[in-house]
Every structure is written in structure tokens, then in C-alpha cells.
Amino acid sequence: MSFSFTQASQQAWQWLESAAKFSETQDADVNGVTRCCATPQHRALLDELSQWMASAGMSVRMDNGANLIGHYASPEPNARTLLLGSHQDTVPNGGKYDGMMGVVLPLALVTYLHKNAITLPFHIDVVAFSDEEGTRFSSTLLGSKVLAGTFNSSMLQDSDSEGISLGEALRSFGCDPDRISEDCYRPEDVIAFLEVHIEQGPQLQQSNLPIGAVSAITGIERHEITVKGVAGHAGTVPMHMRHDALVGAAEIIRLVDSRCKGTDELVGVVGKIENMPNGVNVIPQSTTLSIELRSPDDDIRRQARKRLLHDIDTSLNALNLGYDHRQTYEQAAVQCSTWLTDTLQSAIQDTRIEPHVLFSGAGHDGLAMAQLCDIGMLFVRCRDGVSHHPSEAIEPEDLTVALEVLLQTCQRLAKEPSLTLP
Numbered sequence: 001m002s003f004s005f006t007q008a009s010q011q012a013w014q015w016l017e018s019a020a021k022f023s024e025t026q027d028a029d030v031n032g033v034t035r036c037c038a039t040p041q042h043r044a045l046l047d048e049l050s051q052w053m054a055s056a057g058m059s060v061r062m063d064n065g066a067n068l069i070g071h072y073a074s075p076e077p078n079a080r081t082l083l084l085g086s087h088q089d090t091v092p093n094g095g096k097y098d099g100m101m102g103v104v105l106p107l108a109l110v111t112y113l114h115k116n117a118i119t120l121p122f123h124i125d126v127v128a129f130s131d132e133e134g135t136r137f138s139s140t141l142l143g144s145k146v147l148a149g150t151f152n153s154s155m156l157q158d159s160d161s162e163g164i165s166l167g168e169a170l171r172s173f174g175c176d177p178d179r180i181s182e183d184c185y186r187p188e189d190v191i192a193f194l195e196v197h198i199e200q201g202p203q204l205q206q207s208n209l210p211i212g213a214v215s216a217i218t219g220i221e222r223h224e225i226t227v228k229g230v231a232g233h234a235g236t237v238p239m240h241m242r243h244d245a246l247v248g249a250a251e252i253i254r255l256v257d258s259r260c261k262g263t264d265e266l267v268g269v270v271g272k273i274e275n276m277p278n279g280v281n282v283i284p285q286s287t288t289l290s291i292e293l294r295s296p297d298d299d300i301r302r303q304a305r306k307r308l309l310h311d312i313d314t315s316l317n318a319l320n321l322g323y324d325h326r327q328t329y330e331q332a333a334v335q336c337s338t339w340l341t342d343t344l345q346s347a348i349q350d351t352r353i354e355p356h357v358l359f360s361g362a363g364h365d366g367l368a369m370a371q372l373c374d375i376g377m378l379f380v381r382c383r384d385g386v387s388h389h390p391s392e393a394i395e396p397e398d399l400t401v402a403l404e405v406l407l408q409t410c411q412r413l414a415k416e417p418s419l420t421l422p
């Protein structure tokens, strides 16, 4: 082979280091990477990425949603397309690998294929999604919604902290937002969307595994509860006569924690709390708290919610406390396609690594892409599960393993004419 696997993996590593320099911050190792949609940093990255894509034998285009797409053509006429990719944007002071790793790894794969003159019976499109995190416009999953054809043009009115609208920003970035609807893929042309992403959690590290296949992207629901008590002097009201809202809130926190600890595939948190009047010598009158539940299985999550709300009601009644409750958010889980997860598992086995399946507790572009096509995800171990932070880290050897799994996956797909032909 003229261009080895190790070389391709080293190339990916160098690209990750280079990409981290396109940031509002100086010194990514200390301050992390801040790169938002339709900014000079985004432009500089796309200029560089375009060159990397071209050198891998790809034709390159930017769509009207500021996604950069490299196309590696199959010699087969009427071939379908496998979509690979991840997001180029970051959270403020984010890590070097969240998103970008899923862009450069497929690019390293195509480089490997190109330099070794390996062709496939399907096209590969590598996408650097413009905006997944929503850091600048709160418009999460912008890039993937454009490709899936679910972009709602009302999002163009969303504005950043300086009052620049998404529509204006895209225009000055060289896009025509009025033509975004033309940029979606046709479902019949697409085999699937496959994203490689860092795990952003500690499970793979704990299992001593470099990679794992993802079963589903979590569903999420959020609630707000205000516990209503009676304020009073902390020294004069006898204990048995108190209606202490914060005691009720403490009970809710305990109930959420124990319900989630006692249920497989369910996580939850009370992450936000406001206590009134919040004085050292005042019995709390009202306490408002958030509850968030996540599960890859919507039935598990809804069952847990039902039991939790019942238990909260019982507990607060026993404490003689009233309360208001409202559900503020719900997003269903998205299942990764079983055939693709199975293929990933087999590909992982091909690399002599024990297959491991886990669910994603974080949202990803696959949430939007699932509206277009079957989706799959491959997680790569990250150090101590740290993400969205400058100290986010991965091992170079894990990158090599992920690259090999990507190649094995493509080779397995190539043997399935029912998938690759229109």
C-alpha cells in the first residue's frame, strides 16, 4: 500500500491540531476552541478544509446553509451516497475533538481510499455541518436540518448577541438563504448518515474500550416545579407548624435521583433551583426547580415521569405543601438504525475489539438527519469523559481504530447491493 493506515490516522491527528487554530481563542490547549457559524474562523477553516478535501480527490462545495460538502465519487453509474460527517462549530471554549473529529476522520478515510486507488460502489459525501451547537444563534442543528429538508425559514430571524440575524450572517458568508430548501438530499439517493463523535462520557474508558456503537440518541423532557410553602421567622415558628418549601424541593431532588438510579437507561437531574426569599433566618416560601429526564427509550422515560410525578405529589401532600407543575420541553429519542449498528458492531469485531453498544445522552446532528435517512453513530473514548471543555482529550491510537472501523464498515456496505444501488 502506498499510503498506510497509520499515515492516514496521523494525517487526521495533524488536521485536528490545525483545525483547532481556527478559533476566537489563542492556544486551544489552554483556552479551548471557540468557532461559531458564519464567522471569520468558520471561513478560515472551510478554506483549509476545502484544500484537504481536494487533495483527497473530492469535489467540494458549500451549500446555502454554510455546510461544506466534499464528494468522493464512485465509478458506478447511479450510485447512492453514504453521508459521513459532523459539526465544525463548538461551544464557547470547547474542545478540539467534539465535532471536528467526525469531519477529519472520514476525510482521512477518503484520503486512504484515494491514495490507494480503492473505489466503492457508492459515493461518499463528507459534511462539515455549519452549526450544531447553536452557540451563536441558538439555532441548533442548523446544518443537518438543511440537508434533511426540515429547516424552518423562521430560524433566519434568530439573531446573535450583536443583533445580526442568521439570514444576514449567511448572506455575508456567501450563502443564499432563500435557496436553502434546494439543498436537501433526496432520501432515495442516500444510504445512511454515519457520524463519528467523541463519547463525551466515561463509559468506554471505564470498559477499557476505544470505541463503541451507538444504539440511540436520547430523548429529553424538562419540567418546572414550584413548591409553595409559607414564609416565617426561622426562630419562632415551631417545627411541626412549618410549611418549608425547600424541604419539599429537597424531597423532589431525592426522588428524581433515586428513580433514575433505580431504572436502567434513564438519567435525570435537578440542575436549577431558585429559593425565595433565600434568607439565612427565613423559612423558605417558594422554591422553583427544574427536572430533566433522558432516556434512549421513550416508554421508559414516560413511565418514569408518571411514577415520579405521582411520588412527588404524595410527598408534597404529606409535607402539607402545595405546588405548581408544568412540562417545558419534550423531544423524542431517535433510534440508530439496527442494520447499521449491527454493521458497525461487525466492523468493530473485524478490528479485534470487543463490540460494545451504548446510547448517546447528548443530542447530535443525527436527530435531524433521521428525518432524511437511516442513521448510525460510532463513539470514540474521551479522557475521563470530559467534553465541552479545553481539557477534552482523545488518544491517537483510538483514532486509528475508529478509522479502521470506518473502512471495514464501508467495505461491508459495499458487499450489500440492496443498499448501494438505487
Ligand SMILES: [Zn+2]
Pocket (backbone or CB within 6 Å): 087, 098, 099, 132, 197
Ligand atoms: Zn458534538
